[in-house]
Amino acid sequence: MHPDLDKVLITEQEVQKRIRELGEQISCDYAGKEILVVGILKGAAVFLADLVRYISIPVYFDFMAVSSYGAGSASSGVVRILKDLDRPIEGRHVIIVEDIVDTGLTLNYLVQSLQSRNPASLKVCTLLDKPERRVAKVKVDYNGFDIPDQFVVGYGLDYNERYRNFPYIGVLKRSVYT
Ligand SMILES: O=P(O)(O)OC[C@H]1O[C@H](OP(=O)(O)OP(=O)(O)O)[C@H](O)[C@@H]1O
Ligand code: HPA
Ligand SMILES: [Mg+2]
Numbered sequence: 821m822h823p824d825l826d827k828v829l830i831t832e833q834e835v836q837k838r839i840r841e842l843g844e845q846i847s848c849d850y851a852g853k854e855i856l857v858v859g860i861l862k863g864a865a866v867f868l869a870d871l872v873r874y875i876s877i878p879v880y881f882d883f884m885a886v887s888s889y890g891a892g893s894a895s896s897g898v899v900r901i902l903k904d905l906d907r908p909i910e911g912r913h914v915i916i917v918e919d920i921v922d923t924g925l926t927l928n929y930l931v932q933s934l935q936s937r938n939p940a941s942l943k944v945c946t947l948l949d950k951p952e953r954r955v956a957k958v959k960v961d962y963n964g965f966d967i968p969d970q971f972v973v974g975y976g977l978d979y980n981e982r983y984r985n986f987p988y989i990g991v992l993k994r995s996v997y998t
Contacts, residue, residue, distance in 0.1 A: 822983070825973075825990035830965060832987040835947075835975060838964045839867070842945065843874020846915065846962065854878035855913045857945075858905065860930065861885040863919035866976035866984065867947045871917065882906055888926055897956065899929040914939040919976040920948040921960055928956035947975065948989070965989075971997065 821828055846855070854877060859868040861883050872879050885903035914934060921927050927944060935942055945962035952969040967989075973979050974986030979997055983990075 822986065822990065824983070824993055824996045826993050828988050828990050829967060829970070829972060830989040835964075835988060836870070839870050839947070840874045842962050842964060843871055843876075846871075846945070847874075847876045850877055850913060852877075853913050854880065855915055856880045856882060856909060856939075857915050857917050858909075858934070859883045859917045860919075860926070861903065862984070863976045863978065864917045864947075867919050868917045871945070882909075884930070886926060886930065888929075897923075897925040897929070899926055901933070908937065909934060910938045911940050913941045914943070915962075916942070916944045918944065918946040920950065920972075921946045921958065921963075922950050922953045924954050924956035924958040927958045927960075931958060948972070948977075 857868060857872060857879055859865060859881065882905045883903065884901065884905060886899050887902055888899045916930055916934065918927060931942065931944065943961040944959065946960055947964040949960055949963045949966050950969055951966060970991045972989050973983035973992050974989045976984050978984045979992055
């Protein structure tokens with residue numbers, strides 16, 4: 821285990837097993853259709869890359885990059901689009917793919933933005949959900965794991981852009997970020 825971590829919260833094997841289940845569930849739910857997965861950069865890139873390999877129906881990719889900014893480190897809920905989708909999504913079955921839903925502010929904004937573009941359907945798939953921290957009410961359709969209110973890194977999740985490459989989810993030591 822990396823020395824900056826308190827513990828491994830979800831092992832590589834547990835992550836992979838759960839992503840396989842999510843991919844199979846999505847393939848079953850959308851059988852006979854094709855889907856567009858929208859990855860939210862940068863955190864969701866690792867999850868999306870693994871998830872799509874467990875999806876057996878036709879799947880297209882697009883990506884968005886957003887930045888939330890506010891006073892200090894707390895998200896203000898004001899979200900700015902840094903990179904928008906390459907193409908319109910009207911009439912398509914869209915799944916937003918996130919690594920984590922924390923306050924829900926980012927996702928709340930994204931759902932509103934994409935819903936206004938008239939997709940045939942819009943769902944949300946996240947690897948991690950921290951329900952205790954929720955500020956904005958958002959509906960999550962596919963969730964890998966509920967996790968406690970601890971700062972986690974790995975498998976796409978960063979602290980100051982570090983640790984995204986870990987194949988597992990770990991709890992970062994407080995001393996690293998205080
Ligand atoms: O529910 P919220 O409180 O809005 O937090 C969740 C968002 O924060 C993280 O992104 P971040 O802004 O750190 O960008 P990154 O993916 O590039 O790390 C994460 O990937 C989600 O998009
Ligand atoms: O626990 C977290 N870790 C990394 N990035 C995050 N963004 C929201 N919550 C987290
Ligand atoms: Mg981040």
